[in-house]
Amino acid sequence: GAVVSQHPSRVICKSGTSVKIECRSLDFQATTMFWYRQFPKQSLMLMATSNEGSKATYEQGVEKDKFLINHASLTLSTLTVTSAHPEDSSFYICSARGGGRADFEQYFGPGTRLTVT
Amino acid sequence: RKEVEQDPGPFNVPEGATVAFNCTYSNSASQSFFWYRQDCRKEPKLLMSVYSSGNEDGRFTAQLNRASQYISLLIRDSKLSDSATYLCVVRGNTDKLIFGTGTRLQVFP
Numbered sequence: 001g002a003v004v005s006q007h008p009s010r011v012i013c014k015s016g017t018s019v020k021i022e023c024r025s026l027d028f029q030a031t032t033m034f035w036y037r038q039f040p041k042q043s044l045m046l047m048a049t050s051n052e053g054s055k056a057t058y059e060q061g062v063e064k065d066k067f068l069i070n071h072a073s074l075t076l077s078t079l080t081v082t083s084a085h086p087e088d089s090s091f092y093i094c095s096a097r098g099g100g101r102a103d104f105e106q107y108f109g110p111g112t113r114l115t116v117t
Numbered sequence: 118r119k120e121v122e123q124d125p126g127p128f129n130v131p132e133g134a135t136v137a138f139n140c141t142y143s144n145s146a147s148q149s150f151f152w153y154r155q156d157c158r159k160e161p162k163l164l165m166s167v168y169s170s171g172n173e174d175g176r177f178t179a180q181l182n183r184a185s186q187y188i189s190l191l192i193r194d195s196k197l198s199d200s201a202t203y204l205c206v207v208r209g210n211t212d213k214l215i216f217g218t219g220t221r222l223q224v225f226p
Contacts, residue, residue: 108160
């Protein structure tokens with residue numbers, strides 16, 4: 001299967017600071033990347049969908065000015081959590097689709113656990 | 118009502134048991150259906166797609182009932198390594214995957 005990496009795997013930051021999370025497709029070109037958030041004992045919730053070279057499409061209730069998404073190349077998307085607060089502490093997971101694979105196939109990164117103190 | 122509903126469990130079963138999970142979805146226009154497996158503090162991994170005719174992959178059998186908007190997963194001869202959370206996932210007529218909250222399975226010796 002395709003490989004998607006995320007960096008960092010874990011980050012702890014102080015309230016008010018910004019954190020950048022990278023998502024890379026290692027062996028295919030990802031035309032579309034998705035960003036999810038998962039709180040404990042809850043389901044993955046889609047935050048936004050990004051296509052290479054265009055602005056991300058955010059889900060209802062997700063603040064685009066707080067969660068900045070950049071998909072500048074076919075192998076890299078970044079999510080920046082700006083002015084993080086403790087309630088932003090969560091498990092952030094990206095997935096990628098593309099490379100000629102079936103349109104339903106999404107390959108997930110290993111996730112980034114964010115803790116805001 | 119949630120778009121995808123699952124019994125959270127946990128289901129505690131002995132090795133070798135057969136266990137079944139159910140899932141219902143609310144959007145009748147949903148087009149694709151999947152079961153994912155998620156281990157604790159890890160990303161979800163695709164277990165199998167679910168087809169209208171039902172499909173089997175080794176010890177795993179998935180069924181779809183479009184009329185009842187119901188999906189099931191049957192695991193036969195449970196192994197300790199099957200312990201995980203099983204996520205029912207539905208895709209509508211867009212790119213988005215809608216995840217259920219998952220059903221936790223614990224297989225004991």
